Amino acid sequence: VTDGTLAGARAAKHDEHARARRLEWVTIACLAPSIALVYFAVGSSQAMKTAWVEDVLSLAPPAAFLVAVRFEARPPSTDHPYGFHRAMAIAFLCAAMALFTVGAYLLAESLATLLRAERPTIGSVEFFGRAVWHGWVMMAVLALTSVPPVVLGRRKRALAQRLHDKALHADAEMNRADWQTAGAGIVGLAGIGLGFWWADAAAAALISVGVLRDGATNLKRVGKVLMDVAPTAVGTDAIDPMPARLRVALERMPWVAEAEVRLREAGHVITGEAYVVARTETALVANLEAAGRALRAMEPRLHELAVVPVRTLARPASTAAE
Amino acid sequence: VWPSLLAVAAVACGIPRDPRGTLDRVRGGTMRVGVAERAPWVVLDRAEPTGAEPRLLRVFARALGARIAWTPGAESELMEALERGELDVVAGGLTASTAWRERVALTRPYRTTSTAYGPGRAVSGHTSEHVMAVPPGENGWLRALEASFDAGAVTPAGASGASTGRAP
Numbered sequence: 001v002t003d004g005t006l007a008g009a010r011a012a013k014h015d016e017h018a019r020a021r022r023l024e025w026v027t028i029a030c031l032a033p034s035i036a037l038v039y040f041a042v043g044s045s046q047a048m049k050t051a052w053v054e055d056v057l058s059l060a061p062p063a064a065f066l067v068a069v070r071f072e073a074r075p076p077s078t079d080h081p082y083g084f085h086r087a088m089a090i091a092f093l094c095a096a097m098a099l100f101t102v103g104a105y106l107l108a109e110s111l112a113t114l115l116r117a118e119r120p121t122i123g124s125v126e127f128f129g130r131a132v133w134h135g136w137v138m139m140a141v142l143a144l145t146s147v148p149p150v151v152l153g154r155r156k157r158a159l160a161q162r163l164h165d166k167a168l169h170a171d172a173e174m175n176r177a178d179w180q181t182a183g184a185g186i187v188g189l190a191g192i193g194l195g196f197w198w199a200d201a202a203a204a205a206l207i208s209v210g211v212l213r214d215g216a217t218n219l220k221r222v223g224k225v226l227m228d229v230a231p232t233a234v235g236t237d238a239i240d241p242m243p244a245r246l247r248v249a250l251e252r253m254p255w256v257a258e259a260e261v262r263l264r265e266a267g268h269v270i271t272g273e274a275y276v277v278a279r280t281e282t283a284l285v286a287n288l289e290a291a292g293r294a295l296r297a298m299e300p301r302l303h304e305l306a307v308v309p310v311r312t313l314a315r316p317a318s319t320a321a322e
Numbered sequence: 323v324w325p326s327l328l329a330v331a332a333v334a335c336g337i338p339r340d341p342r343g344t345l346d347r348v349r350g351g352t353m354r355v356g357v358a359e360r361a362p363w364v365v366l367d368r369a370e371p372t373g374a375e376p377r378l379l380r381v382f383a384r385a386l387g388a389r390i391a392w393t394p395g396a397e398s399e400l401m402e403a404l405e406r407g408e409l410d411v412v413a414g415g416l417t418a419s420t421a422w423r424e425r426v427a428l429t430r431p432y433r434t435t436s437t438a439y440g441p442g443r444a445v446s447g448h449t450s451e452h453v454m455a456v457p458p459g460e461n462g463w464l465r466a467l468e469a470s471f472d473a474g475a476v477t478p479a480g481a482s483g484a485s486t487g488r489a490p
Contacts, residue, residue, distance in 0.1 A: 119341060119459020121427035124468045131472045133338055133465055195339030197459045 013163065020159050020168055021069055023152060024062035027175070030148035031059055037141055050109050050204060051142065051185055057098050057105075058149075058178055061171035064094035068167065072267055085303070088167050088267030089225050095170035096222045100215025102177055106208035113201040120192055120200055135189045142189075146182035149175035161234050164268055164301060166225065169234050170218045177211040228264040231301075242302075246274065246295050255279055255287050260313045269303035275310045284309060338461035344410055345386075345463045353388045353410050355379055356400035360415030363452065366394055375413035375454060378432060382470040401426055407457050411467065418451035427464055428453045432471040 038052045068091035076083040113120075122138070124131045153175030160169035184203040191199020221237065231240040243261040250259035257279045263272035274295065278284055292307045340346070357376065359366045365373040371392055383390050393400070393409060400412045401422050416422070418431060431451035456464050 119457075121458050121464065122338065122461050123427070123430055123464045125430070126472075131465075131469055133461075135338060135461070192461065193337035193339065195341050195343075195462070197341040 016159060016163055017069075020156070020163060020165065021066065023156055023159065024065050024168075024171070027062040027148070027152050027171070028059060028066075030152070031055055031062075034145040034148070035059075038145065050106060051145075051181060053105060054102050054178065054181055055145070057102050058174045060098035061091070061095035061167070061174050064091040065167050065171060067091070068267075082266070082271070085266035085269050085271075088165070089222065089265075091167035092170055092218075092225065093222045095167050095174060096215060096218035099170060099174050099177060099211065100219050102174070102181075103208050103210075103212030103215045106181065106204055107212055110201040110205035110208060114198060114205065117197075118201075119197040122189075122192060133193070135193050139186050139189050142182045142185045146179040149178035149182075153179070157235075164234055166221070166234055170222075173214050173218065177207075177214065180207050180210070183207075225265055231263055231265045231270050242270065242299060243272075246298070246302075246305075249295060249298060250274060250276060250291060253287075253291060255283075256291075258313055260315055262316070263302075266303070268301070270299070270301045271304040272302075273306045273308055275308050275313055277311065277313060278309055338465055340460045340462040342407060342457070342460060344457065344460045345466050348386055348388045348410060348463070350387045351389075353379070353383050353386070353390050354393065354408070355390050356393045356395055356403060356409040356412040356414075358395060358397040358400055358412070358414030363415035364413050371413075374433070374452075375415070378471065378474060379411060379413060379454075381474055382467060385470060385473075386466075397422075401455065404455055404457055410456065410463070412455040416453050416455060418453050420453075420455075422455060425458070426455045427458045427460065428455055429464060429471065430468045432474075 035052065035055045038055060065088075068087040071084040071087035074080075074084045122133065122135045125134045125137060126132075127137065153172045156168050156172035156175065160166070160172060181204065184207040185200070188200030188203035191203065221232070224232075224237075229239075231242055232238060233240060243263050246261040246263075247259050250256050250261070255278055256276055258277040259274060261272065261274045263270050274291070276288070276291070278287070288307045288309060292305055295305055295307075296302050355376075357364050357366060357371045361373065363373050363375045364371060370376070371394070376392075379390065393403070395403075397412075397414050397416075400409060400414065403409045404412050404426050412426070416428070418428060420428070422428075431453050433452045435450045435452065436448070454467070456467060
């Protein structure tokens, strides 16, 4: 049952969803030439090879997001009675996994280079009839390809907060990983130019630790989401106070003796149940329906709330504090 | 020689530098060159090596004011010595597709031939990129050698043998 408030809130979000989709398309459009450019600037440099693999992997979050968006909007069917909202959780999983993989790959590659004491060889290339050190070309390519992720990442981060979109947020973190590794690559190449063969691998190893940590954090979060953790704010592990707010609202209703609310996230939206001990069974059905409508009006993200009458409440042990 | 001198000087003081300082050591000193027989690129039938590659390396050494210590040997021995840093260059008619490319650093091709040489071995349409090998990671040294090839390419034909074209 969709009431007016929910429809209105959704309409307001509609533009921002469209913006998010546009940002993801722009990301793919920026990555594709970047992948081609880096591929041809690679030469024998491990640094550039790593940057390239990373670029390819960072296609995963926007691709997963765009696929999920297509499913998410579908109405519930007999086969999928709860709808397709959780498609977005799968996109979040893909993004988190890609981020983790990039970090792990980067760390493994750079540590292997350091351990084997591999000295990166960078010669010169012909550039419009002049011989140029390939390192300069690679630095220019890296600098060029790091601009889009800076801009896109910032926008996605802000939009993800407003849309409560965790997949988009994880993709923004992937963009941060992109420009950070490009920056590390530039520093590393400059180090190689100055005669420090280990500079590139050391810079990459340093950055990869942060990327790996981001990836692990996101994997943990997506795991929690898939395990029906209580709703959390985007980019944090902080539990949203919404269940408590709803419980208080219910208990303020004159016909309610006691209430308990449990919620979970399904992509952008929140669903769950409210268990209510009624003081009187008079007009119970009308009261339950009115309560459901009132609660959904309170919280635009609350998509579905089953209000269930019970004789006694069985409160979960650990959430009593909240 | 002049252009190669200039090109070498231009990169000598700047970036990239060598982790092991090969370029600084060779300048005004000794350039240790490993040569593996591979006519017509490297010919070892006289007291001093001859052929296209020794000729190029002599131009390079002259630009650096270095004398050359030639070490003849089998390609695999020379490559291993190069990897250990016991040689500065290996010349042996190598092409860019050599299996050693994973373990040592190859120069940019100083010459591209479009047909194989030798009686009965002409394969039309096959391109060979002729390169030399230097120790891995000695980027300043590599850059200087490549600059010397480039400079050689602009001198009158035949002076250094570094023009692009058919095999001799």
